[in-house]
Amino acid sequence: MVPLNWYLTVAALLFALGLYGALARRNAIAVLMGIELMLNAANLNLVAFWRYGEQVMALTGQVFAILIIALAAAEAAVGLALIIAVYRDRRTVDVEELDLLQG
Amino acid sequence: MPTLPVPTFTQVVFVLIAAFTVISGLGVVVARNLFHSALLLAATFFGVAGLYVMLEAEFLAVTQILIYVGAVATLITFAIMLTRGAMHGETNPLNRQWGKAALFAFLFLVGLLGYLGGIPWPAPFQAIQADEGLIARLGEQLVTRYMVSLEVMGLLLMVALVGAILLARDDKP
Numbered sequence: 001m002v003p004l005n006w007y008l009t010v011a012a013l014l015f016a017l018g019l020y021g022a023l024a025r026r027n028a029i030a031v032l033m034g035i036e037l038m039l040n041a042a043n044l045n046l047v048a049f050w051r052y053g054e055q056v057m058a059l060t061g062q063v064f065a066i067l068i069i070a071l072a073a074a075e076a077a078v079g080l081a082l083i084i085a086v087y088r089d090r091r092t093v094d095v096e097e098l099d100l101l102q103g
Numbered sequence: 104m105p106t107l108p109v110p111t112f113t114q115v116v117f118v119l120i121a122a123f124t125v126i127s128g129l130g131v132v133v134a135r136n137l138f139h140s141a142l143l144l145a146a147t148f149f150g151v152a153g154l155y156v157m158l159e160a161e162f163l164a165v166t167q168i169l170i171y172v173g174a175v176a177t178l179i180t181f182a183i184m185l186t187r188g189a190m191h192g193e194t195n196p197l198n199r200q201w202g203k204a205a206l207f208a209f210l211f212l213v214g215l216l217g218y219l220g221g222i223p224w225p226a227p228f229q230a231i232q233a234d235e236g237l238i239a240r241l242g243e244q245l246v247t248r249y250m251v252s253l254e255v256m257g258l259l260l261m262v263a264l265v266g267a268i269l270l271a272r273d274d275k276p
Contacts, residue, residue, distance in 0.1 A: 002117045002157065004224045009216065010121045010154065014128050014147075016212035021132035023204035026196045029182055033131055033144050036175060040151050051158045052224070059241050063249050065163055069170050070256045074263035076175045080182040081267035087186045088273065096198055 007048035015041035028083045028093045032076065039072045117157055124150025135196075137183055145176040162238045 014037055021034030043065045050061020087093050110118075127150055130143035148171035155164035198204075245253050 001111065002114055005219060006117060006121070007154065007158070008219050008224075010125060012212055012215045012219065013125050014151075016208045016215070017125070017128045017132050019211060020204055020208035023207065024132070024197050024201035026198045027137055029179060029186070030132075030137060030140060033140055033179065036144065036171075037128055037131060037147065040148065040171075044151055044154060047155055047158050047160050047163060051160070057240065059237070059244050062160055062163055062241055063244060063252070065160075066166065066245075067252055067256050069163075069166055070260055073170055073174060074260050076178055077267040078263050078270070080178055081270035083182055084185055084271045093186045 004048060004052040008045060011041040011044040011048070014038075014044065026094050026096055028086070028095050028098075029080070031095060032079045032083070035079075036072060036076065039068060039075075043068050113157070117154075120150055120153040120157065124154065138180075141176060141179050141183055144179065145172050148172045148176065159237075162241060 018034045018037030018039075018041060021037060022031050023034075025031050025034065046061045046065045046068070050056070050059070050065075053061065083093055086098065090098065092098070124147055127143045127146040131140050131147060134140045134143060148167060152164040152167040152172075155161070155167060
């Protein structure tokens, strides 16, 4: 049997990696990949807490996870559409070059 | 000399899947080629699906592979190919504050792990009987107790997809 701690540790590692990816990358698509990693980590936590919780048959954690997967898919579609629109307009996906609002 | 506890078969499998997931995730954020990042991201999604199987959430594991590996990773690959040459040289460079970002993520991880270690988690891991029909129950719950959430999610997905098409459409003549 695997302790709950182990799942939470893996999720924490994935979340930290996603955080680093989202903060340190210049390509907007790579930033989006970091966000996807963080969403996966959150989902893993939800499912782990569901499995180790008191009411396994209530399935709350699994339902939450399914809703978040759908949300992540919608987010990826809109995010990538935005990136493509920006690329068409400005010929770049470098987030450091997109500084139109900088004073 | 104290002997280490002998790991069970489940624990060994868990460690293998977890190591695969975390190493792929590390590859996603350190790869210099964006295309490699995308492929490693798909591998990470596979690893998380494996962890769902370990948690006896088989439906979620299949959903994860269908939606993340099948749709999200493919979508990202398409976006990479549609924006090729946009980075003028290196496809996946680091920005100026990557050192600070690494430090912040590391401190966040240390804080999180320290917090996790300080809590005595209960482990009442109740066994699920195979004949209880968990997936049937999940479907039933989705259309009864969580019906409103499901409908809102459907609406959100529709709006998001219409919006994505509208955003990405080339409306120049």
